[in-house]
Amino acid sequence: MTRLLSLSFLATLAGSTLAHPGHGLHGHDGFSLWHYLSEPDHVVALVLLLALIDGLLIWLHKCKANTTLHRQDSPPCPA
Numbered sequence: 283m284t285r286l287l288s289l290s291f292l293a294t295l296a297g298s299t300l301a302h303p304g305h306g307l308h309g310h311d312g313f314s315l316w317h318y319l320s321e322p323d324h325v326v327a328l329v330l331l332l333a334l335i336d337g338l339l340i341w342l343h344k345c346k347a348n349t350t351l352h353r354q355d356s357p358p359c360p361a
Contacts, residue, residue: 318324 318328
């Protein structure tokens with residue numbers, strides 16, 4: 283139930299992040315790779331996404347190592 287509420291809350295926040303002022307006003311420039319790598323809004327989102335993926339990979343790696351060693355104090359791992 284907590285997961286459903288969390289996902290519902292995050293879904294309501296997604297509407298406000300659809301575009302920033304001036305997005306797409308310069309023809310196709312607003313949708314180019316350069317636009318996404320040069321605009322601070324997009325760069326922050328990209329860095330946060332990469333940090334999240336990196337953190338998940340590190341957690342899964344540690345979780346796998348702890349279950350291989352049969353440690354009892356290891357954090358819960360996904361099934």
